[in-house]
Amino acid sequence: MVEYGFITQTIDILPDMEDASADQMSQSMAIGLNNIARSAARGLSNLPGSGKAEIISHSVTRIGGHLVIAFLFRRG
Numbered sequence: 001m002v003e004y005g006f007i008t009q010t011i012d013i014l015p016d017m018e019d020a021s022a023d024q025m026s027q028s029m030a031i032g033l034n035n036i037a038r039s040a041a042r043g044l045s046n047l048p049g050s051g052k053a054e055i056i057s058h059s060v061t062r063i064g065g066h067l068v069i070a071f072l073f074r075r076g
Helices: 022-045
Strands: 003-012 053-063 066-075
Touching: 003 022, 022 053, 022 066
Parallel strands: none
Antiparallel strands: 003 066, 053 066
């Protein structure tokens, strides 16, 4: 049986990044997302149940001063 689920994480957007250029924001986001992806991958191994899990999709949404990152995973 294949199981699907979501893991979500948030990143605070620092006040000095509000006026950042698109390139500066992209570089900062890439670093933060890379760290979160590693953390999410480690977290998958700690989920209850059995079977290898893998992240198959993600979504990034800005809400006010925060980025919300949702990872869709599959296990089974």
